[in-house]
Amino acid sequence: MNSQSLFKQYFHYSAVSSSEAHGRVNLIGEHTDYNKGFVLPTLIKQKIEVSLSPRLDNKIVGISEEFGEKTVLFDSNIDGTWIDFVRGASYYMAKEGHPIQGLDIAVTSSIPTGSGLSSSAALEIALLRALCQMVGLQLSATKIAKIGQLIEHNFIGTLCGIMDQMSSSKAKFGQALYLDCENLKTKLAPIFKDYTFVIIHSGSSRRLSEGLYNERKRETEIATKFLNISSLRHAEISNLNLIKDPKILRRARHVITENDRVQKAFEFLINNNAPAFGKLMNESHFSMDKDYEISSPELNHIVKTAQLHGALGARLTGAGFGGCTVILTSNTKKKEITDKILNNCHKSYLVTSISQNNIIN
Ligand code: GLA
Numbered sequence: 001m002n003s004q005s006l007f008k009q010y011f012h013y014s015a016v017s018s019s020e021a022h023g024r025v026n027l028i029g030e031h032t033d034y035n036k037g038f039v040l041p042t043l044i045k046q047k048i049e050v051s052l053s054p055r056l057d058n059k060i061v062g063i064s065e066e067f068g069e070k071t072v073l074f075d076s077n078i079d080g081t082w083i084d085f086v087r088g089a090s091y092y093m094a095k096e097g098h099p100i101q102g103l104d105i106a107v108t109s110s111i112p113t114g115s116g117l118s119s120s121a122a123l124e125i126a127l128l129r130a131l132c133q134m135v136g137l138q139l140s141a142t143k144i145a146k147i148g149q150l151i152e153h154n155f156i157g158t159l160c161g162i163m164d165q166m167s168s169s170k171a172k173f174g175q176a177l178y179l180d181c182e183n184l185k186t187k188l189a190p191i192f193k194d195y196t197f198v199i200i201h202s203g204s205s206r207r208l209s210e211g212l213y214n215e216r217k218r219e220t221e222i223a224t225k226f227l228n229i230s231s232l233r234h235a236e237i238s239n240l241n242l243i244k245d246p247k248i249l250r251r252a253r254h255v256i257t258e259n260d261r262v263q264k265a266f267e268f269l270i271n272n273n274a275p276a277f278g279k280l281m282n283e284s285h286f287s288m289d290k291d292y293e294i295s296s297p298e299l300n301h302i303v304k305t306a307q308l309h310g311a312l313g314a315r316l317t318g319a320g321f322g323g324c325t326v327i328l329t330s331n332t333k334k335k336e337i338t339d340k341i342l343n344n345c346h347k348s349y350l351v352t353s354i355s356q357n358n359i360i361n
Contacts, residue, residue, distance in 0.1 A: 001065065003049035007106035010063040015051035015106065019129035021122040022047040023111040024167035025199050025326050025354065026317050027176055028277075028284050029262035031292060033161025035220050035255045036182040036233035038262035040269075041167040042175065042191060044199065044352050046111040048122040050130040055102030060086055064107040074102055078155055082107070082123070088155030089127040092147045098135040112351065114205030116318020120156065121164030124148035141169040142184055159214050174356050178266045182233055189266065195274045195312070196334045196355040198327045202298035203347025206322035213319050216251065216292065223252035232256060254291035258284060278312025278328045285315035294320030302327075302345050309333075309340045324351060331355065 007015040022043045029039035055061070058074045060083055067082045078084045090100040107126075111119040128144050131137075139147075148165035152158050162181055170186060171177040178187040191197065206212075220232055226243040227235055232255040240256070243249040261280045268277040285303050289295040295303075299316045306314035306327045317326040329337050334353070342348055 001108060003051040003106045003108045006063060006065060006108055007051040007104070010069070010106060011053075011061075011104050013053075015104070016053045017130045017134035018049065018051040019126050019133060020047050020049040021125035021129065021168040022171075023117040023119060023122050024164060024171060025117060025197065025324070026163065027197065027326060028265045028281055028315070029163075029258060030284065030288055030316075030318070030320065031216060031220075031294070032255055032258050032262065033163040033179075033181040034159070034217055035259075036231040037255065037259040038266075039163045039179050039181065040176050040262050040265055041163060041171060041179075042177065042197075042354060043167065043171045043173050044111075044117060044354065046117065046352060048107065048109045048111060048119065048126045050105065050107050050123075050126040052103050052105040052130050052134060054100065054134065055104055057102050059102045060090075060105065061103070062086060062105045062107070064109075066107075066109055066113070074100075084155045085120075085123050085127060085151060088151030089124065089131055089147075091155070092128075092150060093131050093135065093137075096137060096139070098131075098137055100131070112201065112205070114323060115201055115351070116316070116320070116323030117199070117351070118164040118168060118318070120152060120158070121148055121168045124151050125165060125168040142166070145169040159217050174354075176266075176269055178262075182231070187266070189269050191354060191356045192269065192272060192274045192277070193356050194331055196329055196331055196353050198329060198334060198338055198353045199317070199324050199351040200302055200327065200338070200341055201324050201349050201351050202296065202302055202322060202345070203349065204296060204298050204322040206319070212294075212321055216294070219248055219251045220255055223248050223255075227252070233259065250291040250293075254287045257287055274328060274330075275312050281313030281315045281326070281328060282307065288316060288320060292320070296320075296322055298322070298345065298347065299325055302341055302348055305341050305344050306337055309337050311337050
């Protein structure tokens, strides 16, 4: 069901404003964004839709297909439910000069949560777009992304980078978005011809707010102190020996080498060199497994199976600790590799596939 129908069914009138935002799959460049580095995501067809109308009685009345119904007072405290996203978005609308006095709101989603496909950012961007439309406010895509990130930091508790919000708010279908997270400059390049990125879920999910994500962020901040630099974006691999703590050294090595891989991967994408791109994906996964320690046995099993059966590259995507893998294969081998993984990796399932200019199921 779409959010407009859900709204009408639940509230018995039509919403005044509706919007949507898509999830993303990151092709390469993990945990580099909050280190002011580079990322290379692209949109998936799965999305979140929001329909809403104002209320004047200081209440938020919400209905979500996935999480059920909830009514709260507008100025109540955050409580760890999906309504926190609505509290956050409304708070920042007030900061933009558009105070909200209450909302009826319906949300539908086709993005699996806790999967590394950015359902959180999609909800933030869809909400902000719908609210802007409701009050007649025009904000740039980058501004909306920055507000989405603030919601995540201050109302959800994950100290995320800007990749997910920028993807949901700025990326285009069939194109990879090369984003420099230091200055938010972007470049677009079409996805490979004759090759497909297959996205397969490992069957286990995670919650970023559980703390492991923020712990990784803290570890990279410690690395910058050892190196006396403002962010790992500016670190040199030759200076790693200045880091005296072996775990912090591994974390920094992942970020430095991953930044290098993203820059090379973007060149390979432009030059239509899928085998070289795939090799970088494999190296990225190895680095995330061994140095950043964010993989899982299920994710490793999928990546190994894909590599064994002829994929050009495979890696976990998103924050890690569970969730999805992204696999690059020629179109001719796509079915064979996908079947092998689904048959061999217990609990895995196909989420979507992406190839140039179209999104295939
Ligand atoms: C999550 C965060 C992003 C990014 C990725 C890892 O998706 O929201 O900012 O750090 O993890 O690359």
